[in-house]
Amino acid sequence: MTNSFYTIYKKTGYHIRRIGIDMTSRFLRNNWLLNDRPGKCILLYHGIDLIGQTSINSRFISAQLFAQQLDFLQKHYHLVSLSDLVSDKIDPDRMNIAIVFDDGYRNNLQLALPILEKRQIHATFFVTAINHTQYSMLWADYLDLASNLSHAKITVGGDEYNKKNGVYKNVHGVSLKTMCKTHDWSFKKKIYTSFPKIEGLSQLEEWEIYWKTLSDEEIIKLDKSKYASVELHGYYHENLDVCSHTEAVRLITMAKHYLENLLQREVQSIAFPDGAYTRDLIQSCFEMGFKKQYAVDYLFPEDKTDPRIHSRLTINPFTNLSHQVWAILNNKY
Template sequence: MQTNQLLLMRIKYRLKLLLRSLGFRIGLGKRWLENRYGERILVFHGIDTVGETRFNSRYLSQDYFEELLCYFSRHFNILSLEDFYAGKFREGVLNIALTFDDGLQNNFQLAIPLLKKYRIPATFFITVPTEQDFIWPDFLDLVSFYTDKKEVRFRDKIWRLNRKREFVSGGITLKNYCRTLEHEAIKPLYGIFSEEWKQISPGHTLYWKLLSADQIRDISNNDLFTIGGHGVNHSSLIHVSPVSVANEIVTGKATLEQITGKPVDDFAFPFGDYNDEAAGIAISAGYSRLLLVDKLKNQSAHGAMRERFVVNPYISKKHFIACLLKGSYR
């Protein structure tokens, strides 16, 4: 029953997106684009040159990103995250703050020049792994797409590659399974796909390489930008041990503060996954602003928490703006 309900919800969601797209094509979308009061924190991940969506849904092209920035600048009130939390909103327009998750080097190369051009503030939530210069979800996305392997054995399970270029076992994707694991348990995958990584990583740095310490410092030194924490290994903090949760939050914060020489007050939960325990540890560690994705359960439980609106790379700019104004893709 739950599976059928989930399938029905997906069908309804896609049908609504289709109908809205058709509405724009036949000229019915003007009303949907009327500016109105609202408060939204946007979350971006990667920026590339083409808007690649074969590996995952986290990339926008630099050209499209600039189109969005241009529209935002003309129509919306754009605030820093600190001012957003302080409630420095304007009436009658949409008030937005921009954030970027993961700390990818492409943010420095392709996003920041445009943010500087339009004088738009942004907060960058940065992952700071100690053993490699990538995070495991990006590694798995890339090797799954390019591997010639049809199946692999991992943690006593056989994982078979499907048509979507995802490894699956028992109806669960390898990526979702890894989301439930400690990073130490994920690390054997680096050996399983080591040959693939050697071949593909040099030509795909836009899709995995993280910011260097010098780049983080450079971003931090610009008054437009703020550095925030995003953990050490991009672990889901609702699945790992309390010790690992503390390490992700505390060590990540200390590392960024050492690099920047400044307090780091903002934290974004990897995958948006959180519980009261993780939120409490983050507050105790000194974070004053906690960012999710789009599933805040109870804002009154932690006043520091805010939802964010994920940018959808599969729909047109007008369609996205309409959904942003509405505050929902549904």
């Protein structure tokens, strides 16, 4: 089966499944969703805003929706900390759910934490070492913001990119974000200087809730909460499967030293940026002291039986309650 055919096959199955879930939910008025069942799910969030704006950062949901989702999950299922979930300190007769956040946005502290603390729900926050670099914004957030504000043709790495339907693509139709994900940091860092001066880009305060990351002091404050733990999410938020193994290990080592010096404790968990990793990297991270490692989807067949790595389900801001809960209970969309 070719990759393109397999992609079409997966997308078709996904849409057929969504239609079936919606029809069943309307007929049974969602009662079928409330049936608890044994299982485990690590539910991944990124950012929280005030209005649920997805045009700048499509991984965000509103604070109101976040609170509603937690209330629903807490009422019908069993919410536990990530450490308890992966250590099997769970209720074997229920669906056990752990809440995690990636990327280390400031809104995690300002908006998400108060909601978690009010409900006494623990969450783990995976942060990068971006504060240890010359950059103030993660590359993907810079690209999202610049692409939203810019319309001019740009050149990155000698190739021209034109904006089509809101997305910068090269002459082969490949998006700039895809190129960044499939190339190492030497390519990614070029986007910071590839966009011309954009009106409004110098006034980023208007959009900073969608890109501003935690300061060192805020990371420490977050980690001190009874309902929060801070762990590692890479150095630049690099894709660790496209750089050399030696470079990947070097970057993770620097990031680990940064975060451990900041928190004054050992950091034993890492969530791979963009869910990108290799099997060799799992072993190297384990040898570095990362007892628990987190992907998004498993990338290799061996991962499913490897106790060192765990998959996570990313919250979908664009789906309805029926499909989201079905995904949580089945660990897939």
